[in-house]
Amino acid sequence: MTVPVDVRPDDLPFKRRAVLGALKRGVGAAAVASLLGQDRAWNCAEAATPGVLGALPLPARAKRVIWMTMAGGPSHLELFDPKPKLAELDGQPMPESMTRGQQLAQLQGQKLVCLGPRFRFVKHGENGTELGELLPHLGSVIDEVCLVRSMTTDAINHDPAHMFMNTGSQIAGRPSMGAWVTYGLGSEAENLPGFVVLVSTGQGRSPQPIAARQWSSGFLPSRHQGVQLRSKGDPVLYLSNPPGVTRSRQEWDVSAINRLNGQQNESVPDREIATRIAQYELAFQMQASVPELMDIRGETQESLGLYGCEPGDGSFASNCLLARRLAERGVRFIQLYHRDWDHHSLLKEELPRRAKEVDQASAALIKDLKQRGMLDDTLLVWSGEFGRTPMSQGNKGPVGRDHHNKSMSMWLAGAGVRGGVVYGATDELGYAAVEKVCTVHDLHATMLHQLGIRHDAFSYKFQGLDARLTGVEGANVLTEILG
Numbered sequence: 334m335t336v337p338v339d340v341r342p343d344d345l346p347f348k349r350r351a352v353l354g355a356l357k358r359g360v361g362a363a364a365v366a367s368l369l370g371q372d373r374a375w376n377c378a379e380a381a382t383p384g385v386l387g388a389l390p391l392p393a394r395a396k397r398v399i400w401m402t403m404a405g406g407p408s409h410l411e412l413f414d415p416k417p418k419l420a421e422l423d424g425q426p427m428p429e430s431m432t433r434g435q436q437l438a439q440l441q442g443q444k445l446v447c448l449g450p451r452f453r454f455v456k457h458g459e460n461g462t463e464l465g466e467l468l469p470h471l472g473s474v475i476d477e478v479c480l481v482r483s484m485t486t487d488a489i490n491h492d493p494a495h496m497f498m499n500t501g502s503q504i505a506g507r508p509s510m511g512a513w514v515t516y517g518l519g520s521e522a523e524n525l526p527g528f529v530v531l532v533s534t535g536q537g538r539s540p541q542p543i544a545a546r547q548w549s550s551g552f553l554p555s556r557h558q559g560v561q562l563r564s565k566g567d568p569v570l571y572l573s574n575p576p577g578v579t580r581s582r583q584e585w586d587v588s589a590i591n592r593l594n595g596q597q598n599e600s601v602p603d604r605e606i607a608t609r610i611a612q613y614e615l616a617f618q619m620q621a622s623v624p625e626l627m628d629i630r631g632e633t634q635e636s637l638g639l640y641g642c643e644p645g646d647g648s649f650a651s652n653c654l655l656a657r658r659l660a661e662r663g664v665r666f667i668q669l670y671h672r673d674w675d676h677h678s679l680l681k682e683e684l685p686r687r688a689k690e691v692d693q694a695s696a697a698l699i700k701d702l703k704q705r706g707m708l709d710d711t712l713l714v715w716s717g718e719f720g721r722t723p724m725s726q727g728n729k730g731p732v733g734r735d736h737h738n739k740s741m742s743m744w745l746a747g748a749g750v751r752g753g754v755v756y757g758a759t760d761e762l763g764y765a766a767v768e769k770v771c772t773v774h775d776l777h778a779t780m781l782h783q784l785g786i787r788h789d790a791f792s793y794k795f796q797g798l799d800a801r802l803t804g805v806e807g808a809n810v811l812t813e814i815l816g
Contacts, residue, residue, distance in 0.1 A: 393785030405674030483757020
């Protein structure tokens with residue numbers, strides 16, 4: 334059937350009742366209201382896209398997650414994990430007993446030499462938590478932060494390590510955590526995706542690429558895939574209508590297309606048809622909501638100064654401010670990537686620049702959420718995809734550190750996480766986590782726990798198996814870091 338472009342939705346042969354019946358499966362109520370011209374004065378909860386879990390098995394301390402990913406692998410040995418013994422052994426051979434038979438990324442077969450920390454550490458907060466001098470702003474809020482010094486991962490190359498951190502598997506095609514969370518809990522965002530991704534790039538040399546598969550929905554329904562918003566220029570490609578196409582005419586087109594899709598779905602039920610209906614509606618709504626969201630010129634000078642950003646600059650600081658705005662609008666999972674932390678060389682020269690790009694804004698996000706009463710139900714996570722070796726790389730020039738999976742540091746804040754706490758420890762050279770070792774699956778289990786989800790009972794049938802974000806190897810909720 335061909336639908337003329339000048340026909341109004343009510344002139345089409347499909348009746349309003351049939352459309353509502355076709356759209357009721359997983360479609361945001363606000364989008365339906367807009368498309369059909371109904372009253373939009375509904376509250377956020379009524380307009381929310383529901384998840385599959387319904388009543389949650391655990392008390393939910395977190396309503397949403399903001400995950401800040403430092404892509405490239407920041408060095409914990411300069412930022413979070415002070416090692417006086419490593420400083421003492423600077424330039425001396427690495428003890429062979431530590432590295433014999435171990436997996437190394439690009440130092441395999443080379444002479445391994447200790448590289449002492451390039452920057453000093455400073456004590457902060459009531460408990461005197463030591464942080465690298467490059468993170469003074471984070472130090473000012475350290476009593477809100479749980480610093481995990483015993484994190485480990487299974488991967489030592491960038492893409493598999495990102496995949497493992499995001500999905501719990503190094504194999505591409507698994508759902509990312511944001512997809513799992515929106516699948517289980519849905520979203521309270523009326524006219525925005527439930528899972529949003531923002532990417533910024535440091536003013537460095539050669540940032541590693543970030544592929545869209547890192548926020549994939551995998552085998553979950555595709556409507557749970559993350560949506561990347563560009564923080565500079567047009568936030569979404571093709572967001573604006575072409576010349577000659579008015580919003581009302583587009584509304585008619587979308588309504589007609591969705592009526593046809595709804596009729597097809599009634600005769601041949603298919604979750605991807607339902608997804609297509611929902612995505613048409615969401616895209617239509619985003620044409621109005623996204624420009625307003627991304628325009629931070631209405632923020633106060635005090636707020637812009639807190640984060641250290643300017644409207645439209647595309648920085649990590651701007652993305653942190655946008656993350657707060659997304660959280661206020663009900664987005665369930667927000668992931669911020671900041672690239673160019675891959676310091677195989679020029680560590681002393683480049684690391685201060687990356688730290689300066691993120692330190693103030695990361696701390697500002699904690700302060701801003703707290704003063705708005707949102708830190709209590711917003712879970713903040715700050716991590717890379719792996720750590721860095723205590724051995725030097727590039728001994729003949731400006732030195733750096735290689736990829737490392739046996740030790741890394743990260744931090745969490747908000748949503749019932751205990752502040753001012755240091756969890757776990759590495760050995761005296763920072764080579765391996767030795768106390769309260771934390772795995773990626775443990776991290777995922779803990780995050781799900783704070784969202785009210787039992788990780789070992791949250792699964793999806795795939796290829797005959799009950800697939801879980803935390804895998805089948807076993808995972809532990811880090812109860813010691815929870816209040």
